[in-house]
Amino acid sequence: KECCCCILEQDLTCLNLCWVSCMCLTLQVEETLKPFMLSMKKLREISSRFTKEMDNGLDKKKHQKAAVKMLPTFVRAKPDGSERGDFLALDLGGTNFRVLHIRVEDKKILKVDSQICAIPQEIMQGTGHELFDHLAKCLGEFLESQKLKEQKLPLGFTFSFPCEQTEIDKSILIRWTKGFSCSGVEGKDVVQLLKDAIHKRGDYDISSVVMVNDTVATMMSCNQQEHEDPDCEIGMIIGTGTNACYMEDMKNVKRCEETEGQMCINTEWGGFGDKSPLSDPGALDDILTDFDKEVDETSINPGVHIFEKMISGMYLGEIVRLVLVELTNNNLLFEGKVTVRLDTKHTFETKHMSFIEGVDQEVIDTIQDLLKVRCSEDDARVVSLVCDTISSRSAHLCAAALAAIANRIRLNKAKDNLKTAVGVDGTVYKKHPNFRHKLEDAVAFLAPECDLKFYISEDGSGKGAAMVTAVAQRQPHSRLMNGNGEEDR
Structure with missing residues (x-):
């Protein structure tokens, strides 16, 4: 020995x-x-x-x-301190997902409130429609609890799966990972699937959706003045x-x-x-x-x-x-x-x-x-x-x-x-x-x-998603689409 x-x-x-x-x-x-x-x-x-x-x-x-796919994210800048306003964030990356209400002011990210929602195994391995209907339902319940249903806020969608992003608001799922296998989603635009699920409900709306990978959200959440x-x-x-x-x-x-x-x-x-x-x-x-x-x-x-x-x-x-x-x-x-x-x-x-x-x-x-x-x-x-x-x-x-x-x-x-x-x-x-x-x-x-x-990063996938959305709002080359398919700037 x-x-x-x-x-x-x-x-x-x-x-x-x-x-x-x-x-x-x-x-x-x-x-x-x-x-x-x-x-x-x-x-x-x-x-x-x-x-x-x-x-x-x-x-x-x-x-x-x-x-190693090296996917463009269409995030072209980091925060410069001019970002401000109220934003929603939806963070999907595992067996639970979160909905958050975030306020950005003076390069600081403040979480107003949040809610964790479970994703049952049958939904993780069911159909894409079931998954996105579930996301839209939980988002609606959160907006109801926050008395925000009458407002049309921008939403940062943190989607922690490999996607081919062609615009900041268009992202095609390449493949599922982490135990997900929802049918009818691979090869589809996940931002549009979320918008469709929200539109189908008809009881609330959002002004625009920005697609955010969780690593990008993590990076952005750490670009704050206290650092x-x-x-x-x-x-x-x-x-x-x-x-x-x-x-x-x-x-x-x-x-x-x-x-x-x-x-x-x-x-x-x-x-x-x-x-x-x-x-x-x-x-x-x-x-x-x-x-x-x-x-x-x-x-x-x-x-x-x-x-x-x-x-x-x-x-x-x-x-x-x-x-x-x-x-x-x-x-x-x-x-x-x-x-x-x-x-x-x-x-x-x-x-x-x-x-x-x-x-x-x-x-x-x-x-x-x-x-x-x-x-x-x-x-x-x-x-x-x-x-x-x-x-x-x-x-x-x-x-x-x-x-x-x-x-x-x-x-x-x-x-x-x-x-x-x-x-x-x-x-x-x-x-x-x-x-x-x-x-x-x-x-x-x-x-x-x-x-x-x-x-x-403290709560990066939520707060960072809001910051990415805030930065995108001020970028002149950013094209954001609202729930009706019209351009928002």
Whole structure:
């Protein structure tokens, strides 16, 4: 037996696992976990691959076949302080959605009130009409409760799924993710589907709808006066799913005719690693473990969003569970007894990884109660190491992609050193005790010429959507349509 730090390269993985340096593991445990431990050299390779995928996505001829879609958002500016007024925000990105009433004044975003509405499983996997009727119904109930039904307010629609946006108020769903599979929506304009559902009700109206990706909303919500320079030029989500956006020079967005100014690009980086004629075999095939492949093959969308399945909250817990099953089958955990609970999909959730850090009686009790196993102190150490190893890989992969974006902004500005900021939202980043530090430390190694500040977005997908809508209202090139199909300016 050797200590784990004796067999690892002296890199970030080793540094992040040094807290177990005195625990001697069997070679079998080490061999099971070793594929998750990525060296700095490998992370730099992955960062370079992501840069190539970004170029493919921005290219006029290649973007349709690109794995990383690099979608134009038609958000052309950041807040300048002149935005003001009342706005609605509708935030759809998971099993719940929110409706918010937001007031913007003097570059500050004030939430007046909000309401959370559940989306039943049968609606998530039903028809598109059922979904958008449900959204319109809940929006109407909120307006009724706020006594706003008689007003026609602009609405920012945060829709956290891959879309091809052709205008700021027109967005075609490319594919569902995160457990949604509503029929009749893929290939359709989701803004128009929402407008149609509202119009069908006939008991309230809205003045215009602005389509907002949650990463864009996160970035915009962090551009407020209370933050000092640098401005926030990157938005990142690491929660149930994962994605990032950034401000790109128009001259590099070959899909658009304009060459002046900037536009926010929604990278849709969750698709990094998907099979594509431009990156075949997949860009992440050499680091995919058997556990990753099983998670993908048993998902609702096999072969799609490989990067997201390696790093986001919807999947990390299941990867951990599969590793624990493997170790138990090899008599390395829980006396070799795989319980029904341990063998059941999705019983180990990502939120449990946040709690299982270190070893004490409370952690042992949690593992026993959660998986219905007999857990010794040594078992708890191994479970904790598995959780730490897989969360570390997630943070490092995020860092590799984020470093590529930061370096791109630096090169666009022709600077030797870049100072910029990242607005971040998502439960994995916010709730896991070590994830944030692992991510930020890894970015510092991978992009040493970039000095990044990280701002946690508070209610970004709601408040940020309102700010995007407010900015769009003042942009002369923005075309907003009201509920009757007429132009609003």
